Amino acid sequence: MRNDEGYGAISVMCSFLLGGIVGAGLALLFAPQSGREVRERISELAEDLKERTEDYVYRAKDTVSSKVQKGKELLGEKKSIIATAIEAGKEAYEKEKEKEKYVKEQ
Numbered sequence: 433m434r435n436d437e438g439y440g441a442i443s444v445m446c447s448f449l450l451g452g453i454v455g456a457g458l459a460l461l462f463a464p465q466s467g468r469e470v471r472e473r474i475s476e477l478a479e480d481l482k483e484r485t486e487d488y489v490y491r492a493k494d495t496v497s498s499k500v501q502k503g504k505e506l507l508g509e510k511k512s513i514i515a516t517a518i519e520a521g522k523e524a525y526e527k528e529k530e531k532e533k534y535v536k537e538q
Contacts, residue, residue, distance in 0.1 A: 442492070445488070449484075449485075449488075453481060456477055457474075457477075
């Protein structure tokens with residue numbers, strides 16, 4: 433397992449998003465407004481947050497799907513290369529075996 437000193441992009445993005453939510457919530461609570469205005473702003477903020485979160489999740493899923501597909505393609509390529517190398521090795525072994533057999537017979 434790797435032991436990285438830094439944080440991943442997803443962790444940073446989630447931390448930034450959470451900090452923004454907390455900051456916006458505190459700003460709304462401490463702003464001098466009527467209760468109705470505060471509730472409306474909180475509702476708008478929640479809707480905006482929901483839309484941003486859905487967009488972020490969609491993009492993350494798309495990115496992950498793309499990376500998984502590329503990984504599968506790369507695995508297929510490497511698997512084919514390895515199979516070809518193994519087959520070539522078997523053929524070389526059989527040729528050498530035949531040469532030794534021929535030399536011993538002579």
